[in-house]
Amino acid sequence: MTKIIQAKSEKFLENYLNNASPTGFESAGQKMWLDYIKPYVDEYITDNYGSVAGIINPGQPYKVVIEAHADEISWFVHYITKDGFIYLRRNGGSDHMIAPSKRVNIHTEKGTVKAVFGWPAIHMRQQKEETPSMKNIFLDCGCNSKEEVEALGVHVGCVATFEDEFMILNKNKYVGRALDNRMGGFMIAEVARMLKEAKKKLPFTLYIVNSVQEEIGLRGAEMMANRIKPDLALVTDVCHDTGTPMVDKIENGDQKSGLGPVLTYGPAVQNNFLKQIIKAAEKNNIPFQRAAVSRSTGTDTDAFAYSNEGVTSALISLPLRYMHTTVEMVQKEDVENCIRLIYETLLTVKSGQDFRYLK
Numbered sequence: 001m002t003k004i005i006q007a008k009s010e011k012f013l014e015n016y017l018n019n020a021s022p023t024g025f026e027s028a029g030q031k032m033w034l035d036y037i038k039p040y041v042d043e044y045i046t047d048n049y050g051s052v053a054g055i056i057n058p059g060q061p062y063k064v065v066i067e068a069h070a071d072e073i074s075w076f077v078h079y080i081t082k083d084g085f086i087y088l089r090r091n092g093g094s095d096h097m098i099a100p101s102k103r104v105n106i107h108t109e110k111g112t113v114k115a116v117f118g119w120p121a122i123h124m125r126q127q128k129e130e131t132p133s134m135k136n137i138f139l140d141c142g143c144n145s146k147e148e149v150e151a152l153g154v155h156v157g158c159v160a161t162f163e164d165e166f167m168i169l170n171k172n173k174y175v176g177r178a179l180d181n182r183m184g185g186f187m188i189a190e191v192a193r194m195l196k197e198a199k200k201k202l203p204f205t206l207y208i209v210n211s212v213q214e215e216i217g218l219r220g221a222e223m224m225a226n227r228i229k230p231d232l233a234l235v236t237d238v239c240h241d242t243g244t245p246m247v248d249k250i251e252n253g254d255q256k257s258g259l260g261p262v263l264t265y266g267p268a269v270q271n272n273f274l275k276q277i278i279k280a281a282e283k284n285n286i287p288f289q290r291a292a293v294s295r296s297t298g299t300d301t302d303a304f305a306y307s308n309e310g311v312t313s314a315l316i317s318l319p320l321r322y323m324h325t326t327v328e329m330v331q332k333e334d335v336e337n338c339i340r341l342i343y344e345t346l347l348t349v350k351s352g353q354d355f356r357y358l359k
Contacts, residue, residue: 004190004336012036013186017166017176020105022074022159023092026050026212029070033185033210040192041208047227051220054192054208062204062351065233066191066342067221068184069214069300072177073324075160077106084143086115091159092215095324099137102326103163106141110153115141115160164326172332179328183318183335184236185210190339203351214300221300225307232312233304234345236338239291239317253291255319257331260287261338262317268297268305270312272355277314280344286337312355316341
């Protein structure tokens with residue numbers, strides 16, 4: 001397979017993943033993403049909450065979206081004790097079980113404040129087995145009073161993210177915080193780059209959309225769907241790699257890193273469009289896997305599919321290990337194959353294409 005991810009692309013990915021982009025506070029990451037795609041698009045739009053769309057071939061009557069979400073899970077400062085300890089609320093699906101002993105960045109108007117999730121030593125827990133919960137995890141930023149904490153700029157409503165750095169394992173595994181779904185933003189940006197470098201002329205207007213606020217209810221995608229009013233939407237997100245220990249495949253399905261993108265069957269996925277994606281994969285020898293959902297996909301696919309009296313939509317997912325932790329992991333070949341599949345699918349779309357069953 002021709003190499004898809006270039007050195008400059010991988011450097012952007014590293015910087016993009018190392019930057020914090022918590023739900024509701026995505027602006028820094030969105031500016032970084034927009035700067036990267038500007039050379040590959042004709043124009044762009046933003047909305048009031050921070051979603052961004054690069055536009056290729058504007059002004060055409062038929063409108064196609066490729067989309068990912070930009071936000072990551074985080075924590076809200078909820079209560080500061082008189083002794084300077086900080087209790088939290090979730091901002092998205094943050095995992096309290098992994099919190100103890102993690103390093104954290106609290107984002108304030110004065111800048112970043114360092115803190116840690118404190119936790120009693122094992123010696124003091126032997127008589128009473130204590131497990132992490134939202135009632136007992138707390139931040140310690142080295143202060144001795146509430147006033148000292150507030151003097152740093154920390155107040156109720158500040159957001160906190162885990163501190164970590166992007167890394168590559170065994171030369172082919174990307175690891176870090178917020179691969180869900182900064183990887184999706186990276187992949188659609190690479191599609192824009194490939195279209196530009198190949199000088200492809202599309203018969204429709206293409207919107208490359210990086211939406212905010214997916215982690216708390218698909219809200220950014222909902223706003224962008226209503227603004228753009230697309231005819232077709234191809235969404236990319238992550239799904240669970242179920243090939244690791246402690247995962248029940250009967251409950252969660254059988255998807256594994258290294259075996260290609262995952263194509264989802266479910267009510268929000270338009271079957272005729274899905275068949276077209278599968279044909280594109282088979283024609284271009286792109287490996288893929290299949291998954292099924294009973295009601296919703298749980299991704300921005302749902303927001304697009306059920307907007308504007310119904311938008312033809314489908315989902316291409318990237319298998320991910322250890323979701324909503326600081327060591328989320330994907331395989332480089334899967335990333336490249338997701339990019340290829342989105343790219344090749346776009347080349348099959350015709351202006352005015354009608355996917356309805358009954359005409």
